[in-house]
Amino acid sequence: MTFLNPWFLVGLLGTSIPIVIHLLNLRTARRVDFSTLEFLRKIERKSLRRVRVRQLLLLMLRMLIIASVAVAMARPALTGTGSAGGKGSVAAAIVLDASLSMRASAGEKRVFDLAREKALALVESLSDGDEVFLFLPGAANENRFEGIHDLGLVRDRIAAAEPGLGPGNLDTAVREAGRILATARHPNREIHVLSDFQRASWAEPQNAAPLPEHMRLYLLPVAGDGDVSNAWVESIDTSGQILSTGTPIEIRTVLGSSESFASREMDAELESDGRAVDRRRAQVPSGGRVSVAFHPTYEQEGVHLGKIAIPTDVGIEEDDNRYFILRTDRNVPVLLVAEDPAAEKYLASAISPGEAGGSFQVRVGARGDLALLSTDQAQVAVLADVKSLAEPELEGLKRFLSAGGGVLVFIGPRVDGAEWTRQFLPKLFPARFAEPRSAPQGEAFTIARLDPSHPLFEVFRGEGGGIQDARFTRALTLVPDAGVAVLASFSNGVPALAESSLLPGRVLLFTSGLDPTWSDFPLTGAFLPFVHETIRYLAQSSSKEASSFEIGEGATVWLPALPEGGSVLVRSPRGEERAVAPKPGPGGFAVELSDAREPGFWVFTSSRGDTLAAFAVNVPAAESDLARIAPDEIESRFAAERSQVLDAGGDLALQVRQARVGREIGGQFLWAAALFLLLETAVAGGALRIGGTGEKS
């Protein structure tokens, strides 16, 4: 037996009331003068036992009345499947995992198909009048159906359910189910979780709390013992290099496999712009990772749509492919914004000396161009002696860095250190500027210390490559915070060059300037290699999968400008086109595609068919790793004493019925209370019906 409102059992304390009243009556009994006690004493001797038995009986009856009412209010219910228990009404939440991992094949069927069969079997344990809430975390379309009383409809919903291609957070789904069931009136409140119990699906939120009381959690692992075998393409990486046409590009991919995957050789195939360009054989281990590198050469500049695929017939089919986008340029486009003409001249000459076939192509722009900056226009932005930045320009830079762009900053006499400390640094570079430091009259400081391990200074190793010859008379004192690395320092100890990788793109900040009153650095032989190396370094880091999203992530794409006519179309991987409504924002237009739940390439075009932007959507890599979470870990998370792991091989309906709260018997206790009341009246009645005449105090 269990109690649905156990706190009413506190009312059992009320059984002490008759005892207390009895004791109080003893203490407060009135004194009555009477002529003689002789007759009373004779009776007392004769019938003392009978009177005491009767009083005890009355006391017990009164205590039983109170106890019965208290128990009835606590809503007792019988458990078990026997006829005595019966069956109480049920509010059941069926959480049917519909995440990508449920698409894994387990023998001839998918894991989801097995889970669906079990869910239908669970419905058999319900009956008319019960209420069902169906949760399908990870499903592509509608993933929640609340308060269904028609079991036929429940079966239809379950039968029609299909797993999605994204993640499903079961922890959140269970908590949501608990929140909804907490308000149900039914004595049996149950949450049934049918899942492969993939660890990735049970991300615990912060401040997680146990389920509400009187709610049972049934866990039903449906994938059998051990992990389902799976191999997948986990990631693609082109970072650390300049993606130029005509030179080989290294495309690195990682292949993963589950513990139960039998190690074997596999051919990984690189497809680019719709045709296979390379194939590499790799030994994929069991439950491990292997890296495979492709080295294609792109002759055409522009955006390339790529895919890496592995041929497997196990696990999840959808994670055998992974899509990527890369952009190749003939030269690395660089945007130069300099408010000091001298600096502009030095930098423009250094970045693009003018010879044909140079690595970089510089475009001199104004400060306002920063607001519309995108990685399509430039891979690196160079700022020199810029006094301050307006908010749209800061937002543009932030977006640029978020997309993988790199920024090189030179300070100069025009720079307002306080403004930079207030604007730029907090958002993009965790540091602050202190007072400027100047060398004594007639003296100068030099770059005295370099981080020898940093790739930027590879060309300056040995004698320093002449960088120590540069003389500096003034610099802003940079006080770095966490997230900023000092790569080089002046001889007076002030940081000279610092790097921040707060966002995907990197920022390099040089604390002195190119103005002749500040330094002779542009005139030294080290200046050209320094500029080239820094831009190359920043351009490399911009070649990540910046235009890739995983299903479940919010896919927001920025368009620097709208095409003529303003209408933008998006084409899904299946070739379906529809119009989207870009929202104007600082420095561009944002397009949010929350429904981009189909892996492949999503391409934005103008109404004339011109490609505006493209991004790749992949299934979440975390869903491919089918490693399980132990059910007892989940039980402890949601209050273990109310959880139960069901045996998928047994009769599910029977298992659930056995643990289910049966018929409520509070009414019987009320009847019992009424019966005790009648008995009490009958036992006490003989004395009560005689009137109190002749009383004298």
Place this chain on the structure above:
Amino acid sequence: MTKLLDAAAVAKLSGMHMRARAVVEGFVAGLHRSPYKGFSVEFAEHRPYIAGDPLKNLDWKVFGKSDRYYVKEFEEETNLRAYLVLDASASMAYGSTGVTKFEYARTLAAALAYLMLRQQDSVGILLFDREIRTFVPPRSAGKHLHVILRELENAQPAEKTALAETLHRLAERVKRRGLVILISDLMEEPDEVLRGLRHFRHKRHEVVVFHVLDVAEREFGFSREAIFRDLETTREMLVQPWEIRAEYKKNVGRWIDSLRFSCREMGIDYVGMHTETPYDSALLAYLDKRERLG
């Protein structure tokens, strides 16, 4: 009967004389409609009628026979000596209806004394608790009533009862045969009480017992649990009245029946009364006894 005979109403009158008179006068007024006549005046002789004689004394039979007016001469008879024995123990102080047993008993005693003296009988009084507190020998003089009533007026119930012992002592003390009227709640061992009464019968006294009880003593109609305190012994007992009421009434009934039966066996008139019984019942009982005594 007049309403003055109601015990509660009589109790409101101040002074024993007033009470006794009210009881008796009301009772006598009622007698005109009853078969009872006076006993204390005996016929002596006839004498010729003299103007001014009450017409009620005219003997009409003689007038019918002789055609002469004769009136009947009476002479007083004082051959009855009555002893009113009144229980003044503490138990008599109990009363649940506004009139204590003692109030009732002494009013009854006063009324009986008034009636007896009015009928020229000699009457004495004895008040007792654990011992004899007051003893007034029988007299028939009219002023004797005041003595008796004063003693009754001053008496208050106290102390334990020693009824049997008192009866024995009184039986030894009274030499001349007479009528002993005991007014008591008889709250003592029944055998002892009966032995004392039997002593009177042994001395050839006539005995009338007025057994005065309160209605609560008969019915025990208390409703709430209470600590009962014995008025004589001051002992206490916690009692749930509803638990013992039936058995109590049965025991009390058995006790009363036993007393009544034993009195009848001994030729004693037993008159059961409670504090709401009209006084005329007692007076009638007395007159009935008096008639039988001749």
